[in-house]
Amino acid sequence: PSSALPQSVNASTSGTETSVFISSYILISGATGINEIQDDSYSKAGFSNKGIRSNGGSFTFRKSFRIRDFLDGTSNVAMVGEQSGWGTNASGAQTDIRSAFASGAWMSPNTPIDHDPRCYNTTTLRYPIGYQNTGTGIGNDACNNPIQSQHVGGAHMLLGDGAVRFVSANADFNTIRYLCSRADGNVLGEF
Numbered sequence: 001p002s003s004a005l006p007q008s009v010n011a012s013t014s015g016t017e018t019s020v021f022i023s024s025y026i027l028i029s030g031a032t033g034i035n036e037i038q039d040d041s042y043s044k045a046g047f048s049n050k051g052i053r054s055n056g057g058s059f060t061f062r063k064s065f066r067i068r069d070f071l072d073g074t075s076n077v078a079m080v081g082e083q084s085g086w087g088t089n090a091s092g093a094q095t096d097i098r099s100a101f102a103s104g105a106w107m108s109p110n111t112p113i114d115h116d117p118r119c120y121n122t123t124t125l126r127y128p129i130g131y132q133n134t135g136t137g138i139g140n141d142a143c144n145n146p147i148q149s150q151h152v153g154g155a156h157m158l159l160g161d162g163a164v165r166f167v168s169a170n171a172d173f174n175t176i177r178y179l180c181s182r183a184d185g186n187v188l189g190e191f
Contacts, residue, residue: 003084003150005096023121024084025158026099026145029061030054031125031177034184051137051144054124056181058160067160071183074160078167078179081123081147082155087132097138099123099145119143125180129155130169167191 003024011020030036035056058065058079070077087097099121118141126137126144130153137144147167149155154168157179167176171191178186 005084005086005098022096022098024082024098025080026083026147027059027122028057028078028081028180029059029119029122029124029143030057031180032144034177034181036124050118050142052124052126053119053143054181056184057124058182059122065182069182070160072178072181072185075163076179076188077160077182078157079160080158082149082157083145083147084155085130085132085148085150087134087138087146087148089134095134097132097134097145097148099140099142123147125177128169128173129167129171129176165191 005024006022008019008021010017012018031054032052035054036052055061055063058070058077067074083098086094089095099119120141122143123145124137124143125147127135127146129146130148131146132148138146147155147157151166153170154166156164157167158164160182167179168191172189174186175189175191178184178188179191
């Protein structure tokens, strides 16, 4: 594996403990400022501060897409991003900021948007590539966990045409936001 993060954690439900795999990749549901359907203030069922959610990307709740829905073209849309590096909490300690963590095993694609604000193993891009600090919308089942890796200077992303690109942490943030949207109509710059 290309990550020093643990591959699994022990999770307990109803008194039974089991080992749960944690993914080092995250599905992209869009980018902030493009087709937002949930903001930072959204709260439901005892969960709050999960961040901003978009439905403008490749993977959104209760929807599936065909190639014809990728109006920007499959080579101009990111579908999956890497999450394989450590994050840093407010006290400066290393922390695992992958989206799925232990709860990813219980995710369901049919959870209605008005029922649960959590975003298991999906992200709406809010922070630049390589962002490592904890903050609003970052954490287990939150909606804005960053695309980041242990690689110096960027992270890998899988595009809709099957290509894997190493995306620089220095790339223009708006370009990366447009890359995370399937039909925004914006022209991509270099990334």
